[in-house]
Amino acid sequence: MRRLVIAALGIVLFSSLAEARVVRLRVERREVVLNGRPFGAAGPYEKLIGTVDFGLDPDAPANALIVDLKLAPRNARGEVEASADFYLLKPVDPRRGNGRLFYEVGNRGGKSLLATFQKAAASLDPATEAEFGDEALMRQGFTLLWMGWKWDVPEREGVMRMRMPIATENGKPITGLVRGNFILNERSNTAPVADRNHLAYAPLDPASADYVMTVRDDPTARGSVIPRSRWRFVDAGTVALDGGFEPGRIYDVVYRSQNPKVVGIGLSATRDLVSFLKYDASPDNPSPGIRHALAWGVSQSGRFLRHFLYQGFNADERGRKVFDGVFDQVGGAGRGSFNHRFGQASRDALQYFNILFPVDLFPFTDGPETDPDTNVTDGLLARADKSxxxxxxxxxxxxxxYFNRAGSLVHTDPTGTRDADIPPTTRIYMMASAPHGPGPFPPASNRGGGMVGRAALNPLNYSPAVRALFRALDRWAVDDTMPPPSAYPRLADGTLAAPDRAGWPPIPGFQLPQQPLRALHLNFGADWDKGIVSIEPPEVGRPFVVRVPAVDADGNVRSGIRLPDIEVPLATHAGWNYREASIGAPDRLAGEIGSYIPFPLTRAERARTNDPRLSIEERYRNRDEYVGKYAAATLDLVAKGYVLPEDVADLLQHAVEHYEWVTKKSDVKSQK
Incomplete structure (x- = not known):
């Protein structure tokens, strides 16, 4: 029976039996946004904050791929229960909305959607005008949704999490292997075994002599075993080493834990909540009238969406389409630890960080491809195409x-010798010379920020292109308006190449990395196809072949979407940065931070430093000439659909600030 109940915690919305996988929405806070101020034609908005309860049928075909679901406890209805935090922004009157749900897969429990698409100040619980920004999405009538999908996110106010059941073997605890992996940036006597302040799987017996710690300097080398007498667990998530851990070295800790969470429910819960809001026509749906749903995920969350699609979760339990459009931003070629026993969802895999986790696994392309080692043919969208x-x-x-996430495998064959065929439902875009995430402006080093790079951080902000591309995806998904053509480097025209053939100029002190992250065949044991790890670290097999974008005479990438800072440059921008010697391993990459390598200011400076790149004074007579060329490049991107007209003014303001910052540095130098 459908009912609306006022409970001690707030409003409880029970789903109809037709959509029983969402059992109830417990609304613990419901309040109007900005005192009821209207957002254009959409009118006032409200926020609903609370908990969503799920009930999963372990025998349903749609849930067959959820690892260990059948080993989780069941309620009287035979369902496995889970719950998650949710956060919903919607028009007070749903009839005034545009019928579209925009779901952000929160990166490690956070929220970035308003900052990216409404230029808002960052907030986990937006309440002020600054935290709602320019209101662009809300004025269009979008319903905006977030949900916790991980159990182990850091303990911090406002971070969204999921409460997942524990798998058991006929009521008895299940044990298994867990591997902690860390590379520190300074000497320390202790180190965390989990990733980036996440909660750890506790060791079954902290004093066990069977646990192993190793150290090595090469990602694929066999580690040297550190005597058990020299290290110990300080608590469930921390280890200590006599003499301390050295910066820049790779440490592994392999131990046994128990009580694995059924982490794959994060995938099914995403499916079920979005499906409920999209299809449930009962009064229990707080946002009726949703006709289309779009998803966006950045980095880890982009990999989550790739995993979601690959394992067929875009079909709900009744076979209906969940998301009409999916925006995978900087997920690279991988998926993640989102659906296996003792999975650590926060773990990624970079050239020199989070080593040998199950991330960059075949297949990589949306369409079908064949692994030459196993002769298996598969594609990221194979299950979605079938359903x-x-x-x-x-x-x-x-x-x-391309250097840290095996990006070229998104659009080449596994041998790196042929451009892949891209399905007509897919577009691929590359932001030329952009970092994984932009650094500050003015450019500065990351000193004091942990991962210190040799160069200043790359400040190239590509959010204007993200906003334009989302609008294009929305229109494509909703009314079939064709988006801008794909823009990425290709083997066929030489804009994608091996690192030693990418055309890097001899810039003093900098060389294009010759060893990008290698995606590898990894053997996690005989039961890996069931989601069970029995070999840690995994056995390393042959690599897939990765390529990198070719660059121009300035070291900036030739292909893809070249923002005005690249088309009319004042510096070399790169998506990679070497580790500074102070944090160890200076020949390796510093996580995913980028580099900003300024041009010489004058012809004389260029000659003195033997820099092959033209100086600023040789490129532009003055600020007006620079800004004029920058404006022309910006308007060209608007015409192509890669930048929105409403972002032009901000870009031109940035051009002025960037040029004046560069020339101010020149004035300071001339006065010395």
């Missing part, structure tokens, strides 16, 4: 993903 639930898909890459 008729394939969404429109955007993959957005930056220069960083």
């Amino acid at each position: 008729g639930t394939t969404p429109k898909v955007f993959h957005l890459l930056t220069n960083s993903e």
